[in-house]
Amino acid sequence: MSELTMVESVCFALDEELGRNSKLVILGEDVGPNGGVFRATQGLLEKHGPKRVLDTPLSENGIIGFAIGMSLMGLTPVAEIQFVDFIYPAFDQLISEAAKFRYRSGGMFTTPMVIRSPYGGGVRGAHYHSQSPEAYFTHTPGLKVVIPSTPYETKGLLTSAMREDDPVIFLEPKRLYRAFKEEVPKGDYTIPLGEARKVRVGGDVTLLAYGAMVHVALEAANIASTNHQIECEVIDLRTLVPLDIKTIEKSVKKTGRMISITEAPKTSGFSAELSALVAERWIEYMEGPIMRVTGYDTPFPLSLEQEYLPTAQRTLETIMKVYNF
Amino acid sequence: MSMIKILDSTGKADPELEPNISKEKLVKMLEYMILVRLLDEKGMRLQRQGRISFSIPSTGQEATQIGAVAALSPEDWIFPAYREPGMAFYRGLPLEDLVNHWFINEKDPQKGRRLPGLFGSKQFRYVNPSAPIGTQIIQAAGAGYAHKYLSENLVDIVFFGDGATSSSDFHSGLNFGAVFKTPTIFFCQNNQWAISVPLSRQTGATSLVDKAQGYGLPGVQVDGNDILAVYNVVKEAVKRAKAGDGPTFIEAVTYRAGPHTSSDDPTRYRPKEELEKWKKLDPISRFEKYLRAKGYITQEGIEEIRSSFDNKLNNLISEAEKLKPPSLKTLFSDVYSELPWHLEEQFNELNALKGRNA
Numbered sequence: 001m002s003e004l005t006m007v008e009s010v011c012f013a014l015d016e017e018l019g020r021n022s023k024l025v026i027l028g029e030d031v032g033p034n035g036g037v038f039r040a041t042q043g044l045l046e047k048h049g050p051k052r053v054l055d056t057p058l059s060e061n062g063i064i065g066f067a068i069g070m071s072l073m074g075l076t077p078v079a080e081i082q083f084v085d086f087i088y089p090a091f092d093q094l095i096s097e098a099a100k101f102r103y104r105s106g107g108m109f110t111t112p113m114v115i116r117s118p119y120g121g122g123v124r125g126a127h128y129h130s131q132s133p134e135a136y137f138t139h140t141p142g143l144k145v146v147i148p149s150t151p152y153e154t155k156g157l158l159t160s161a162m163r164e165d166d167p168v169i170f171l172e173p174k175r176l177y178r179a180f181k182e183e184v185p186k187g188d189y190t191i192p193l194g195e196a197r198k199v200r201v202g203g204d205v206t207l208l209a210y211g212a213m214v215h216v217a218l219e220a221a222n223i224a225s226t227n228h229q230i231e232c233e234v235i236d237l238r239t240l241v242p243l244d245i246k247t248i249e250k251s252v253k254k255t256g257r258m259i260s261i262t263e264a265p266k267t268s269g270f271s272a273e274l275s276a277l278v279a280e281r282w283i284e285y286m287e288g289p290i291m292r293v294t295g296y297d298t299p300f301p302l303s304l305e306q307e308y309l310p311t312a313q314r315t316l317e318t319i320m321k322v323y324n325f
Numbered sequence: 326m327s328m329i330k331i332l333d334s335t336g337k338a339d340p341e342l343e344p345n346i347s348k349e350k351l352v353k354m355l356e357y358m359i360l361v362r363l364l365d366e367k368g369m370r371l372q373r374q375g376r377i378s379f380s381i382p383s384t385g386q387e388a389t390q391i392g393a394v395a396a397l398s399p400e401d402w403i404f405p406a407y408r409e410p411g412m413a414f415y416r417g418l419p420l421e422d423l424v425n426h427w428f429i430n431e432k433d434p435q436k437g438r439r440l441p442g443l444f445g446s447k448q449f450r451y452v453n454p455s456a457p458i459g460t461q462i463i464q465a466a467g468a469g470y471a472h473k474y475l476s477e478n479l480v481d482i483v484f485f486g487d488g489a490t491s492s493s494d495f496h497s498g499l500n501f502g503a504v505f506k507t508p509t510i511f512f513c514q515n516n517q518w519a520i521s522v523p524l525s526r527q528t529g530a531t532s533l534v535d536k537a538q539g540y541g542l543p544g545v546q547v548d549g550n551d552i553l554a555v556y557n558v559v560k561e562a563v564k565r566a567k568a569g570d571g572p573t574f575i576e577a578v579t580y581r582a583g584p585h586t587s588s589d590d591p592t593r594y595r596p597k598e599e600l601e602k603w604k605k606l607d608p609i610s611r612f613e614k615y616l617r618a619k620g621y622i623t624q625e626g627i628e629e630i631r632s633s634f635d636n637k638l639n640n641l642i643s644e645a646e647k648l649k650p651p652s653l654k655t656l657f658s659d660v661y662s663e664l665p666w667h668l669e670e671q672f673n674e675l676n677a678l679k680g681r682n683a
């Protein structure tokens with residue numbers, strides 16, 4: 001057993017799965033000798049060889065399109081998009097191709113693959129190294145969307161993603177890459193997609209989050225408990241598609257209050273989906289407004305990044321508002 | 326760069342270049358050229374009659390598709406655009422599948438989800454096409470990588486139009502293919518038009534084949550209305566790919582003799598004289614002349630081929646028209662490998678509504 005950071009856990013999961021699945025191929029920019037700009041593929045080229053770890057031309061539509069072709073012919077491509085902010089040139093390949101192959105061919109052709117990419121703010125990366133575009137992908141039938149929140153979670157979820165029969169967008173909260181270490185076991189363990197994780201138990205307010213925001217929610221929940229004797233239940237969604245609606249149901253029926261915390265812009269964000277789901281189904285259980293704590297509807301800033309991102313402070317104020325409604 | 330040609334307009338072959346193809350195979354090639362043209366006529370008529378929603382003809386481009394498929398082995402993979410349907414039938418895809426697809430009925434292998442004319446077949450290694458232009462070009466490069474990785478001795482051939490050479494996936498496809506030396510054949514059907522936009526608006530290059538050089542690839546320009554020449558250049562490209570020498574770029578110079586699709590009226594934008602000029606270069610009549618001169622086929626034989634396909638199609642059409650649409654479930658299946666709860670819920674909702682209104 002060893003303590004690993006999240007980015008080491010990514011690498012560990014890739015390394016082990018390369019060992020187990022001889023058809024798995026890693027491709028992307030700088031994933032070879034450099035081991036990835038964040039070192040998520042460190043040492044993999046040396047260990048698994050140049051046929052399996054490919055530095056590609058600098059072309060995101062090329063990386064995803066090439067991966068789709070590999071997948072159609074039976075390989076398991078795991079593509080790295082260096083920063084998710086650069087995935088937009090590959091949108092056509094993701095939305096029109098990977099997400100639709102199974103459906104459009106009546107189930108004849110499938111494109112299982114993983115697209116890994118660091119996302120999110122908090123690292124002083126400005127517009128083009130900080131975005132949270134998960135809603136584009138959750139809005140696209142045919143894609144699964146997974147976002148881990150700890151090193152242990154990362155290995156289990158990524159391993160599952162690499163065994164899925166569908167294309168999976170795997171977004172890694174880069175501000176957590178080296179934020180803390182955690183025990184990450186060796187060997188074959190998986191966390192099934194579509195099952196949320198209860199991070200903190202509480203009966204007063206349900207906080208829904210994923211990625212880095214799980215830690216913000218947790219921090220707010222602890223302050224609410226210590227200072228205001230309000231007990232929040234914190235749920236790490238882990239997978240946005242498919243979503244674990246049962247865990248959400250149990251929690252909101254118990255607490256009667258729900259807040260989602262996401263760092264993407266507010267309008268049409270995934271938090272809006274969460275609010276709508278809960279309102280449509282369980283409005284009669286609700287004792288306060290269903291609220292969102294999100295990034296603002298602006299391009300991602302730089303100097304004022306900490307003002308833009310949801311914080312424990314903002315979350316706490318929202319908790320008080322909902323609780324005292 | 327000179328264009329490769331074998332048959333002249335009278336159907337006489339250049340003896341230096343004439344490929345050695347058996348009589349049976351040559352006749353089969355003609356049969357499927359005739360079928361393609363017949364399918365276009367049928368498809369357009371059915372669309373005009375309002376019996377099917379859409380039709381994509383490839384009249385005038387029969388030699389590219391059939392010449393190419395004849396040069397491949399049945400295990401090689403084809404990534405079509407949408408003007409290559411003959412390749413699938415040449416390999417054995419039942420016409421019944423096409424007709425059911427036209428009528429998007431319960432027996433449509435694609436479950437009634439696609440515009441008529443956009444179909445694929447896994448069994449016959451004819452990859453399901455999308456509609457966004459050019460996307461298949463880079464995919465074919467990736468597929469080639471997979472064959473190489475798996476030590477399968479296979480090639481991928483990918484088709485696209487002159488318009489598609491302006492797409493980003495054309496660039497990435499040729500680029501990745503060249504970098505990774507994939508066994509991919511990039512086959513451009515330069516039919517001179519992208520709907521109403523002429524070739525001169527797609528490139529400032531003198532000819533499309535010149536683009537190959539920039540990628541470090543060999544490029545060949547071929548008379549796309551000359552089935553023997555197409556056959557030869559594809560054979561040559563297959564040989565290179567299978568020897569591990571990487572991709573070839575082929576520009577086939579041809580002409581879209583019909584409208585872009587059933588929704589298009591080409592008289593709005595292109596001169597009559599141009600069509601007249603190209604009609605003289607018709608790929609089918611050239612090949613017919615060649616085969617007749619060899620004594621491999623007669624005029625009656627040609628008419629028999631046509632009428633036998635025609636009868637078969639008429640029967641299939643009247644059967645297909647009687648069938649129901651696909652079941653309600655198929656609206657929700659195949660989005661994912663399994664049916665997630667939210668799709669199950671949406672299906673149940675719709676199903677209950679249908680039940681109430683039944």
Ligand SMILES: Cc1ncc(C[n+]2csc(CCOP(=O)(O)OP(=O)(O)O)c2C)c(N)n1
Pocket residue numbers: 408456457458485486487488489490514516518519520581585
């Ligand atoms: C990305 C994209 N843009 C526009 C269209 C609409 N469209 C369909 S076919 C076509 C022209 C394609 O021309 P070309 O590549 O030369 O192929 P051809 O139809 O001539 O065989 C256009 C503009 C599309 N399908 N995809």
Ligand SMILES: [Mg+2]
Pocket residue numbers: 486487488514515516517518519520
């Ligand atoms: Mg064209």
